[in-house]
Amino acid sequence: MKSCYSFSTSAMRVVAGCVVAMTLGGVCQAAEIVRHPLAGGSKFPIARVVEVPAGKTLYFHSGIVPGPLDSKAPAGTPEYWGDTNAQALSVFSRIKESLDPLGLTFKDVVSMTAYLVGDPAKGGRMDFDGFMAAYTQHFGTADQPNLPSRSTVQVAGLATPGMLVEIEVTLAR
Numbered sequence: 001m002k003s004c005y006s007f008s009t010s011a012m013r014v015v016a017g018c019v020v021a022m023t024l025g026g027v028c029q030a031a032e033i034v035r036h037p038l039a040g041g042s043k044f045p046i047a048r049v050v051e052v053p054a055g056k057t058l059y060f061h062s063g064i065v066p067g068p069l070d071s072k073a074p075a076g077t078p079e080y081w082g083d084t085n086a087q088a089l090s091v092f093s094r095i096k097e098s099l100d101p102l103g104l105t106f107k108d109v110v111s112m113t114a115y116l117v118g119d120p121a122k123g124g125r126m127d128f129d130g131f132m133a134a135y136t137q138h139f140g141t142a143d144q145p146n147l148p149s150r151s152t153v154q155v156a157g158l159a160t161p162g163m164l165v166e167i168e169v170t171l172a173r
Contacts (some may be wrong), residue, residue, distance in 0.1 A: 045140035047147040050110040052172045063168040066090035076162040084127035087165040088134030104171050106138050111170040112150040126154040
């Protein structure tokens, strides 16, 4: 019978070490989260792999969309929502607001998926540079150097017309 669980060698070492420590009456301290950089010395601000050892709690946060930039503008317009950069800044702010009561921060983010709608002002292509300008204010900074693994994809649309950004995160603590 095949096992439906898969553990990395390092995770198995942590579990085995905890079993030995507990058997000997010791207290098991979980290993630290390891963020492996991109190959080749790339300075792009994402992790190639984030290793979350046994003993950590994972949090799967639903996608967050932006709030209106100018609620007096006609709904669904670029003036109402703002461009990709403004929307991404709004989304990051709303994620922070959601994490604060849980005692979580951007330092705890281990994985992120960013969904970007093609910007009509950019010929229907996603504004990756606008997104990155907002992202790099929160990740890979001197105050918050922890980088998540991340995927950024262009989608046909989001739940509300005019929205260009939705972000979901997974956190570990």
